[in-house]
Amino acid sequence: MNSLILSTATRLLLPLMLLYSVFLLIRGHNEPGGGFVGGLVAASAIALIKFSSGLERARAALRFDPITLVGTGLLFAFASGLLPLVAGMPFLTALWWDQKIPVLLKAGTPVLFDLGVYVLVVGVVLTMIFALSEE
Template identity: 45%
Template structure:
């Protein structure tokens, strides 16, 4: 399905979906959303772009192998759990810090770090699967 209209709309739709996936990721534990659904939306955005333009432009756009992103996400999620051990509390206990950034107090937490890790794991694994299927389909 490489129509002119689809190829024209795909970059805008993909970038809007990536922006929305970050919004869903960041509103995570306080409201519905989080890393899993954000990763699904981001992988869907890359799949749409891949259908419109092919696999090689998508691989150039993400710059890293998708499974490497998935491994990075698993590392980040594990770090979120290990930080609680260093604080002397049980594994995966939520910890918060409140740094001042640009004059505003920002709440940063290990649950947010865990959600970012889940986002990368889901995004990387689904993007890798989608790209492999699209490469096979084009042959």
């Protein structure tokens, strides 16, 4: 399927969607949003490339193997649980950094956890979409 309208629109939409997904990720801190929805939006951005320009382009745009993203996301989330153990606190205890950061507002292990969810969701959704479109 080659649609000029879709491929032109994709070029415009792609950065917006990716930015929006990051916005959702950070917003999820205290308000509705978070890694899961953010990841879904990012994955749909890549899926849009697949529909407009084909599977190969989408894979190239992602750069990583989706399965690797699944592993990496899990690793981030896992690390956020392990860090408090290093500090001598129970597994998964939330550690917060005192300093406020302009965009993130507050940094701590829950942010890392959310980032892990984000990467994981992108990986899982794209693994499924790529597998289905290879059929």
